[in-house]
Amino acid sequence: MQPLLIYNTLSRQKELFKPLHEGRVGMYVCGPTVYGDAHLGHARPAITFDLLFRYLQHIGYKVRYVRNITDVGHLEHDADEGEDKIAKKARLEQLEPMEVAQYYTNRFHEAIGALNCLPPSIEPHATGHIIEQQQLVQQILDNGYAYESNGSVYFNVEKYNKDYKYGILSGRDLENIKDASRELAGVGEKKNQADFALWKAAQPEHIMRWPSPWSDGFPGWHCECTAMGRKYLGEHFDIHGGGMDLIFPHHECEIAQAVASQGSQMVHYWMHNNMITIDGKKMGKSYNNFITLPQFFDGSHPLLTQAYTPMTIRFFILQAHYRSTVDFGNEALQAAEKGFSRLMDGYKAVLRLQEGQKVKGQPQVEMKYVDELREKLYDAMNDDLNSPIVISNLFDACRVINSVIDKKASITAEVAKALADVFHTFAFDILGLTPETGNSNKAREEAFGHVVDMILEQRQQAKNEKNWALSDKIRDELAAFGFEVKDTKDGFSWTLNK
Numbered sequence: 085m086q087p088l089l090i091y092n093t094l095s096r097q098k099e100l101f102k103p104l105h106e107g108r109v110g111m112y113v114c115g116p117t118v119y120g121d122a123h124l125g126h127a128r129p130a131i132t133f134d135l136l137f138r139y140l141q142h143i144g145y146k147v148r149y150v151r152n153i154t155d156v157g158h159l160e161h162d163a164d165e166g167e168d169k170i171a172k173k174a175r176l177e178q179l180e181p182m183e184v185a186q187y188y189t190n191r192f193h194e195a196i197g198a199l200n201c202l203p204p205s206i207e208p209h210a211t212g213h214i215i216e217q218q219q220l221v222q223q224i225l226d227n228g229y230a231y232e233s234n235g236s237v238y239f240n241v242e243k244y245n246k247d248y249k250y251g252i253l254s255g256r257d258l259e260n261i262k263d264a265s266r267e268l269a270g271v272g273e274k275k276n277q278a279d280f281a282l283w284k285a286a287q288p289e290h291i292m293r294w295p296s297p298w299s300d301g302f303p304g305w306h307c308e309c310t311a312m313g314r315k316y317l318g319e320h321f322d323i324h325g326g327g328m329d330l331i332f333p334h335h336e337c338e339i340a341q342a343v344a345s346q347g348s349q350m351v352h353y354w355m356h357n358n359m360i361t362i363d364g365k366k367m368g369k370s371y372n373n374f375i376t377l378p379q380f381f382d383g384s385h386p387l388l389t390q391a392y393t394p395m396t397i398r399f400f401i402l403q404a405h406y407r408s409t410v411d412f413g414n415e416a417l418q419a420a421e422k423g424f425s426r427l428m429d430g431y432k433a434v435l436r437l438q439e440g441q442k443v444k445g446q447p448q449v450e451m452k453y454v455d456e457l458r459e460k461l462y463d464a465m466n467d468d469l470n471s472p473i474v475i476s477n478l479f480d481a482c483r484v485i486n487s488v489i490d491k492k493a494s495i496t497a498e499v500a501k502a503l504a505d506v507f508h509t510f511a512f513d514i515l516g517l518t519p520e521t522g523n524s525n526k527a528r529e530e531a532f533g534h535v536v537d538m539i540l541e542q543r544q545q546a547k548n549e550k551n552w553a554l555s556d557k558i559r560d561e562l563a564a565f566g567f568e569v570k571d572t573k574d575g576f577s578w579t580l581n582k
């Protein structure tokens with residue numbers, strides 16, 4: 085079996101995975117900014133790193149998986165300076181900022197949980213780690229790589245670039261970054277346009293603020309991941325992940341902050357999932373194709389021709405390698421829906437064969453087939469988490485299972501059990517799929533409702549025929565299940581008291 089290789093964005097190649105501490109893996113993944121519903125852009129990293137988390141545990145590592153909640157100070161670019169997004173939304177809706185953050189954190193957990201992503205080991209909040217972030221800022225100031233300006237603190241990129249190299253992760257050159265920023269309006273408080281905020285002084289109207297040696301203000305966005313990663317995983321840890329859109333500036337700035345504060349890089353392997361497009365277009369509010377996960381699940385967005393279950397979304401994302409782009413469209417999702425149910429049918433079929441099946445004159449499915457299948461599946465996972473190859477091998481297994489069901493092959497109980505076991509391990513434990521009926525709760529509830537209506541129509545019929553014994557029996561039995569039936573002028577009505 086080939087050993088586990090993962091693609092390191094920093095070296096731009098697949099590397100042998102070797103944890104810093106034997107048997108243990110520390111992994112940090114950038115979590116959501118909680119001022120809106122989770123969308124596909126959140127689903128992909130959540131599923132990608134859930135796959136990694138599951139697989140590392142499956143092959144025997146003890147994993148500490150840290151994923152943060154950004155509930156303050158997300159300064160994406162200069163236009164946003166002075167007021168962070170959560171505070172903006174709070175003012176708009178007249179809510180406490182923490183109320184907004186909590187609401188969307190709960191919604192995020194619900195949506196990501198529906199995608200069957202395991203919860204991380206630690207989920208630290210940026211607002212709960214202001215002191216750690218201030219300590220980081222102070223260290224960088226003490227080491228001479230930051231400066232104060234009007235109560236704010238900025239990272240001195242030029243100074244850092246002289247001693248170390250800025251841009252090693254993204255492959256960008258400081259000169260190019262400066263050139264690109266020259267068109268922007270005045271440098272203002274910064275010495276250089278490429279400098280980024282470590283601490284921002286709050287404007288009087290700013291409601292999320294904390295006291296600091298420099299001003300009442302809030303930390304710059306890049307600080308939280310460096311401070312919390314170090315707090316929970318140590319000065320050196322194995323894996324840092326996120327979407328490719330975070331490589332620059334976020335992760336580039338994280339590297340600079342780590343080196344400027346402790347003199348060395350913190351992260352061994354940088355992993356990034358590629359982005360998602362919708363019908364070939366980048367996802368964004370301006371394209372009107374910004375589909376949230378709840379909208380996918382109930383089909384309420386105008387671009388969707390139907391609702392898609394969380395498992396369809398998960399299966400669809402896993403059908404592509406995490407470093408490839410994925411294009412969402414109704415046709416592709418419908419194909420994924422069919423593919424997923426074909427896979428689940430294959431598993432149900434192999435469970436029916438657990439006693440074995442002998443068909444005269446037909447070839448036997450050998451144990452060797454199962455052993456080779458298992459090896460191919462591990463090889464695919466070990467090759468930088470190649471989930472599409474895992475899925476195509478599971479489809480191969482479905483074909484073999486179906487040939488037995490169609491009585492074109494024989495299988496012993498032992499081989500059938502081994503095959504079901506491999507299937508279960510890879511489809512459920514590692515890919516994290518779960519069998520589902522394909523119906524949303526709402527659809528199920530509607531179906532149950534129709535059944536109750538149908539029974540009550542039978543009762544109405546009994547009443548019309550003056551069969552009081554039967555009509556009372558139906559009413560009493562429904563009552564025992566919690567249904568309260570009322571006779572009305574036009575017939576009946578019912579409620580479920582549960």
Ligand SMILES: [Zn+2]
Pocket residue numbers: 113114115309334
């Ligand atoms: Zn981050």
